[in-house]
Amino acid sequence: MTLHWRGLGSGLVVVTLAAGSAAAQQVDPRLERLDSVTRPIVAALVDSARATALPTEPLVQRALEGATKRAAADRIVAAVRRLALDLGHARDALGPTTSPPELAAAAAALRAGAPPAILTELRRLRRESLTVPLAVLTDLVASGVPVDSAAAAVLSLAAKSRDTDLVEFRRAVERDIALGAPPASATAAAAAVTAAAVQVNAGARQQRPGRP
Amino acid sequence: MAARHPWAAFVTAAWSLLGVRAPAAQATGTVDVGLSSVRYDGFLPSAAASVSPAVRWEQPTGTLTARGTYLRFESGHRSLQGLLAGSLLVRPPVRGWRGELGASLGASRYLDFASFWHATADARLHVLGADRGVWIGGTGGRTSFGSAARPVAVAAIGAWARRSHVMLAASATRSFVGDTAYSDLVSTAHTLRGALAFDASVGARFASRGGGRGVFGEASATLALGERTALFLSGGRYPTDPVSGSVAGRYVSGGVRLRLANPAPLVSRNSAPTASPRRMPDDGDPVASVRLEVLPRPNGAVRVVLYTANPAADVELAGDFTDWQPRPLRRTADGMWETVLPIPSGTHRLNVRIDGGAWIVPAGLTRAADDFGDEVGIVAVP
Numbered sequence: 112m113t114l115h116w117r118g119l120g121s122g123l124v125v126v127t128l129a130a131g132s133a134a135a136q137q138v139d140p141r142l143e144r145l146d147s148v149t150r151p152i153v154a155a156l157v158d159s160a161r162a163t164a165l166p167t168e169p170l171v172q173r174a175l176e177g178a179t180k181r182a183a184a185d186r187i188v189a190a191v192r193r194l195a196l197d198l199g200h201a202r203d204a205l206g207p208t209t210s211p212p213e214l215a216a217a218a219a220a221l222r223a224g225a226p227p228a229i230l231t232e233l234r235r236l237r238r239e240s241l242t243v244p245l246a247v248l249t250d251l252v253a254s255g256v257p258v259d260s261a262a263a264a265v266l267s268l269a270a271k272s273r274d275t276d277l278v279e280f281r282r283a284v285e286r287d288i289a290l291g292a293p294p295a296s297a298t299a300a301a302a303a304v305t306a307a308a309v310q311v312n313a314g315a316r317q318q319r320p321g322r323p
Numbered sequence: 324m325a326a327r328h329p330w331a332a333f334v335t336a337a338w339s340l341l342g343v344r345a346p347a348a349q350a351t352g353t354v355d356v357g358l359s360s361v362r363y364d365g366f367l368p369s370a371a372a373s374v375s376p377a378v379r380w381e382q383p384t385g386t387l388t389a390r391g392t393y394l395r396f397e398s399g400h401r402s403l404q405g406l407l408a409g410s411l412l413v414r415p416p417v418r419g420w421r422g423e424l425g426a427s428l429g430a431s432r433y434l435d436f437a438s439f440w441h442a443t444a445d446a447r448l449h450v451l452g453a454d455r456g457v458w459i460g461g462t463g464g465r466t467s468f469g470s471a472a473r474p475v476a477v478a479a480i481g482a483w484a485r486r487s488h489v490m491l492a493a494s495a496t497r498s499f500v501g502d503t504a505y506s507d508l509v510s511t512a513h514t515l516r517g518a519l520a521f522d523a524s525v526g527a528r529f530a531s532r533g534g535g536r537g538v539f540g541e542a543s544a545t546l547a548l549g550e551r552t553a554l555f556l557s558g559g560r561y562p563t564d565p566v567s568g569s570v571a572g573r574y575v576s577g578g579v580r581l582r583l584a585n586p587a588p589l590v591s592r593n594s595a596p597t598a599s600p601r602r603m604p605d606d607g608d609p610v611a612s613v614r615l616e617v618l619p620r621p622n623g624a625v626r627v628v629l630y631t632a633n634p635a636a637d638v639e640l641a642g643d644f645t646d647w648q649p650r651p652l653r654r655t656a657d658g659m660w661e662t663v664l665p666i667p668s669g670t671h672r673l674n675v676r677i678d679g680g681a682w683i684v685p686a687g688l689t690r691a692a693d694d695f696g697d698e699v700g701i702v703a704v705p
Contacts, residue, residue, distance in 0.1 A: 141646055173694070175647035176672065180682055182695035190694035212669035219670055219701065223691075246670045246703030253689040253701075274705045319522065319543045320555040321357040321576025323371050323394055 139171055149174075149184040156191050165198045166211035169218070197221050204230035205241065216245035223252045229262040236270045243274040247281045254284065352378045355555070357578025364535075364563075364571040370397040373576070385411040404431040406567075410445075421449040423460075431568050439568025441466035443475055455484040466500060466566050473501030475566055489514045498534070500565040505534030507562070518547040528562050535563050535571055545580065553580040615675060615685035617666075617702050625666040625704060627652070629685060630659055635677045642673030649676065672699045 138154045145153060153174045157167045173194050177187035201217035202209055204227035209217070217230050225248055233241055233248075244265050251261035268280060355375040362368040377390040387409035394402045410425035423446065430440040443464030450457050462477035481494035493510040509526035525540040541559030548554065558575035613633075618626040629638060629652055638660040639649040645664070652660035672693075674682035681697075684690045688700030 169643075172643040172647065172672075176641075176643070176693065176699070177695050179641055179647040179649070180674075180693070180695050180697060186695050193694065212667070216670045216703075219691075242669050243703060243705055249670070249701070250689050250703065253691070278703070278705050319541050319557045319559075320355050320375075320545065320580055321359060321373065321543070321557045321574075321578050322541070322561065323359045323361040323373060323572070323574050323576065 139167075141171060141175060144178045145174060145187070146184060149187050152184075152188050153191050156188070156195055160195050160198070163199070164207070165195065165202065166214055168211065169198065169215045170194055194218060200227060201230065203227065205234045209234075210240065210242075212242045213240060213245065216242045216249070220245045220249045220252075223249045224258045225249070225252070225262060226258070229258075229266070232266060233269055236266060240274070241269075243277050244269050247277050250281055251284060256284070352376070352583035354581045355578055356581070357555070357576045359574050359576035361572055361574040361576075366570075366572075371395060373578070385409060400434055402431065402433040405429060421451060423447040423449060423458075427464075429567055439466065439468050441475065441566050441568070443566065445477075447479075455482070457482040464566075466568070468568060475500050477566075497530075498566070500534075503533035503565050505529075505531035505536070505565075520545045520547075524559075526562070534565055537562070539571075551582045553582070554578070555580055613675070613677070613683065613685040614687045615700070616687055617704065619666075619704055620663070623665065624663050626661060626663050628659055628661045629675060631677065635660075637678050639676045640673060641676070641682070643671050644673075666704050668704050670701060670703050672701055674699055 138150070139157065142150050142154055142157075153170070157170050160170055161167050170191050173191050174187055177190055182190075197218035198214050200221055201214045204221075205213060205217055220230065221227065229248075230241075230245070233244060237244065248261055248265045251264065252258055256264075264280075264284075265277075268277060272280070353376070355373070355377075357373050357375075359371045359373060360368065361371055371394050373392055373394045375390065375392040377388065379389075380387045388406070390406045392402075392404040394404075396402075406427065406429040408425065408427040408429075410423050413422040413424065425445045425447070427441070427443050427445075430438070432438040441464060443462050443466075445460055445462035447458050447460030457480070459480045461479070462475065464475045465472045466475050467473065476499045477496055479494055479496040481492060483490065483492035490513040491510070492512075493508070496507045496509075498505055498507070505528055507526055507528050509524060511522070511524040513522050514520070521542070521544050523540070523542040525538070527538050528534065528536045539560045539562045541557065541561055543555060543557035545553050545555045554577075556577045558573075560573045561569070561571065563569065563571040614630045616628045616630075618628065620626055627640060629640075631638070638652040638654075640652055640662060641647050641649045644666045650662060650664070652662045654660055672691075673688070675685050676682050684698045684700040688702055690698050691701050693699035
């Protein structure tokens with residue numbers, strides 16, 4: 112396993128800064144799966160997150176994912192550090208009372224390209240958990256829907272829709288895309304509790320492939 | 324030799340399209356290259372080769388399509404067609420209603436003497452439901468064959484419905500092109516089954532004055548070979564279109580569709596399984612046709628089912644709900660692999676491994692870069 116000096120250096124700084132609290136905290140036994148170099152750095156990052164009231168479980172899981180995939184130490188450290196930053200940004204956008212699953216979902220949405228302002232607006236609009244709306248937002252972007260279109264659709268549904276409605280909405284978009292609707296149009300149509308934007312742009316005269 | 328220039332230009336354009344990334348998130352491009360046997364009404368049958376590049380730009384509020392076709396017939400004659408069409412969706416203050424304004428510009432040319440152009444504008448009003456809808460619209464404009472432009476007026480009404488994996492639509496139109504008038508009834512069907520898409524249409528022209536009459540129908544099948552390549556087979560009979568200048572004919576065509584990739588998002592919805600790029604070439608392809616479904620149960624547990632077309636002796640799953648410890652899946656009597664796990668509500672990351680190979684993302688999951696140089700599947704459990 113290789114370790115870049117840069118990653119090691121910055122990791123050691125974290126270790127040093129967090130030494131006091133790290134000494135006081137019991138290292139998560141699951142981190143025993145990491146090698147002896149990576150483990151203390153990740154443990155320090157986890158402790159640092161705990162000290163700032165960020166959820167630590169996603170960080171542990173990210174490190175374990177790297178271990179299972181036999182990733183290099185510097186990659187594991189970088190991944191955990193990046194996730195910690197994303198979780199922090201997610202909390203900045205959603206507020207200090209955000210639940211750990213919401214923060215994890217928000218971090219994924221930010222990583223997919225959702226701007227923090229969208230998360231803030233989502234929090235303002237919806238009293239219930241944001242976990243599913245954020246997952247739907249991430250999934251729409253993954254389906255090829257531009258971030259602004261996906262965000263507009265989720266925001267339009269967030270205030271009144273239940274989680275099951277949102278999941279059904281995502282399925283409707285996926286189905287329409289599979290049936291040939293453009294992702295952005297499918298999203299806009301489904302968000303308006305409509306359907307795929309079929310039969311639009313009649314002037315393009317849908318033509319069969321190969322028709323001479 | 325002069326006749327080769329357009330061919331070369333189209334081939335060059337096609338390859339340039341393939342080499343250039345779409346300029347916007349929803350811009351897509353395709354190039355159809357095919358061979359046809361065609362018999363236009365009143366002409367002898369002929370073989371033809373065609374190249375048809377198309378670019379489509381989509382936004383939630385509108386769409387724009389540019390398409391061209393170069394045809395070279397057995398005789399050496401050639402035809403060129405080009406079309407630019409767009410529409411803008413507007414939302415009236417009534418829930419479920421949509422307005423649409425569109426325009427279409429097109430031209431075609433056969434040999435050096437027969438040339439058409441048309442310029443039309445149309446308006447439609449859609450009433451959209453969850454799985455069905457109706458629309459009504461009208462089109463006006465001009466079309467020209469040679470030098471004399473003729474007015475175009477079309478009134479149309481249509482409906483569509485979706486049932487499971489099948490989309491059905493029907494429309495009725497009454498068209499006036501100069502002193503030509505005709506009515507069309509057309510129904511279409513579209514379905515997608517895995518990598519195979521079927522399209523079919525049947526129609527009838529009647530109450531015609533100078534526009535021909537009779538029954539027509541077309542069908543096509545498209546088989547996706549990957550994200551960027553597909554094979555197509557199509558055929559049928561289509562009617563004369565006095566607006567665009569196409570002549571009625573029968574045809575059978577086959578060819579390949581090459582598709583420009585969308586600009587890659589940071590994560591993508593997975594339509595095909597992916598394997599680690601670190602997989603060794605002699606590993607074979609054990610991940611073909613691997614699909615995973617996550618099915619929440621009322622008791623809070625989640626059933627994970629994996630379908631694979633290839634024989635496997637051992638299938639494992641690892642995710643943030645297993646502490647990334649590989650968990651074996653159990654083989655069922657019908658050849659699937661499954662396990663039931665207590666997965667809490669939220670978004671989760673997971674991978675699958677077959678016969679101790681690389682960690683893969685099966686189809687059916689959202690795919691994302693995993694920070695470790697590979698990919699991870701993401702699933703939301705409500």
